[in-house]
Amino acid sequence: MTTSFDFTSVLRPGLPPAAPKWTGLAKFNFTGGNNDAEQLPLDALMASAASVLAREGRTLATYGLESGPLGYLPLRRFLVEKLKRTAGIACTAEEILITSGSLQALDLVNGALLAPGDTVLIEQESYQGSLNRLIRLGVNAVGIPLDHDGMRVDAAAAALADLKRRGIRAKYIYTIPTVQNPTATILPEQRRVELLKLSQEYEVPIFEDDCYSDLIWDGRRPPAIYAMSTRGGVIHIGSFSKSIAPALRVGYIVAPWDILSRILPLKTDAGSGALEQMVLGEFCARHFAEHVPKLTRGLRAKVETLMESLAEQFGTAAEFEDPKGGIFLWVKLPDAVDIRKLAQAALAAGVAINPGPEWSTDSAYSRSRMRLCFASPSHEAIRQGVAVLADVCRREFGVPVRSANVEQRARA
Numbered sequence: 409m410t411t412s413f414d415f416t417s418v419l420r421p422g423l424p425p426a427a428p429k430w431t432g433l434a435k436f437n438f439t440g441g442n443n444d445a446e447q448l449p450l451d452a453l454m455a456s457a458a459s460v461l462a463r464e465g466r467t468l469a470t471y472g473l474e475s476g477p478l479g480y481l482p483l484r485r486f487l488v489e490k491l492k493r494t495a496g497i498a499c500t501a502e503e504i505l506i507t508s509g510s511l512q513a514l515d516l517v518n519g520a521l522l523a524p525g526d527t528v529l530i531e532q533e534s535y536q537g538s539l540n541r542l543i544r545l546g547v548n549a550v551g552i553p554l555d556h557d558g559m560r561v562d563a564a565a566a567a568l569a570d571l572k573r574r575g576i577r578a579k580y581i582y583t584i585p586t587v588q589n590p591t592a593t594i595l596p597e598q599r600r601v602e603l604l605k606l607s608q609e610y611e612v613p614i615f616e617d618d619c620y621s622d623l624i625w626d627g628r629r630p631p632a633i634y635a636m637s638t639r640g641g642v643i644h645i646g647s648f649s650k651s652i653a654p655a656l657r658v659g660y661i662v663a664p665w666d667i668l669s670r671i672l673p674l675k676t677d678a679g680s681g682a683l684e685q686m687v688l689g690e691f692c693a694r695h696f697a698e699h700v701p702k703l704t705r706g707l708r709a710k711v712e713t714l715m716e717s718l719a720e721q722f723g724t725a726a727e728f729e730d731p732k733g734g735i736f737l738w739v740k741l742p743d744a745v746d747i748r749k750l751a752q753a754a755l756a757a758g759v760a761i762n763p764g765p766e767w768s769t770d771s772a773y774s775r776s777r778m779r780l781c782f783a784s785p786s787h788e789a790i791r792q793g794v795a796v797l798a799d800v801c802r803r804e805f806g807v808p809v810r811s812a813n814v815e816q817r818a819r820a
């Protein structure tokens with residue numbers, strides 16, 4: 409529709425920049441948190457939809473499906489059992505709020521706790537969606553460096569002590585402790601103990617974002633920080649995006665009722681999508697436990713293809729650690745590479761990557777780093793996409809000096 413009405417004069421101040429129009433997915437897409445389409449349990453989801461609708465479909469006539477404002481009760485009951493079994497969390501269905509993806513969970517928790525000018529601690533490399541929210545809220549995000557075992561708790565202690573000296577009490581410590589985004593690190597149990605001690609000492613709650621914790625190759629994980637706390641003070645969020653499918657938009661918050669009851673009034677959408685909750689409730693009770701190991705086996709095979717392709721095309725120019733789980737590889741290229749420029753040039757050649765500075769509070773540290781999602785491209789697309797990326801990188805920055813392609817051409 410063409411219109412001559414100009415909305416700019418009525419927009420509220422401080423609105424984010426205008427959204428670009430969607431131009432489609434890149435041919436070789438290594439961005440975002442997309443899942444493996446081949447691994448989607450489609451038949452079981454279809455059967456679950458049919459059976460739950462036949463049995464309970466008429467509850468759709470009621471806001472909240474006769475389950476109340478916290479979300480579809482059979483799904484919350486599944487979560488109670490699953491969180492106990494996998495993460496050691498002992499909670500009731502009344503301590504779980506189903507949300508529209510864990511992005512809504514982030515918004516709700518932030519809405520309850522943060523005001524402009526507040527300070528929070530966050531892993532120096534972290535989820536872009538979390539970092540951007542803090543920037544938009546006018547919150548000061550103190551980046552805590554990571555090592556091979558996740559957040560450096562000694563650095564968190566130093567940051568909290570420094571803030572205290574300046575009369576500042578952080579609002580929360582945000583962490584993705586179990587398969588971190590983007591580094592894929594797992595915070596060992598001892599560090600979780602130390603983090604809880606810091607939380608108690610400085611009276612700062614922990615905000616635990618656990619959405620990748622089901623995707624560990626050997627299925628072994630430390631208990632959730634939420635489970636280890638003896639005094640509350642932890643808010644835990646999770647999602648079905650990574651274990652089942654992101655487009656479903658179903659996540660959840662686990663929190664003691666005293667804080668959940670303050671978060672719930674901020675959820676003003678009269679409930680998250682009911683069909684998704686019903687289908688998941690039906691599917692998960694029967695199939696979740698057998699689906700996840702199948703999915704992770706497929707993801708492990710894909711990351712092996714990605715690591716092999718990087719080694720073949722970039723040689724030692726691409727540095728990364730073999731991840732223990734998840735859907736991302738966090739890759740360091742030589743210092744000469746300005747990853748934002750590489751991302752632009754690569755996109756023009758059909759390869760989409762996530763530049764590190766968008767996943768970090770430290771633009772210098774992340775300048776030559778990138779995040780590659782290996783879950784959604786096929787094995788063949790991973791191989792071809794990495795080859796194209798290496799060609800673009802060589803053309804733009806002179807590295808990698810030699811690659812499989814160059815050697816092949818030289819031999820031919």
Ligand SMILES: Cc1ncc(COP(=O)(O)O)c(C=O)c1O
Nearest residue numbers: 441509510511535589647649659
């Ligand atoms: C750490 C983390 N938290 C939250 C989300 C949001 O996921 P969703 O809203 O799909 O549950 C993501 C998505 O990539 C993530 O990586």
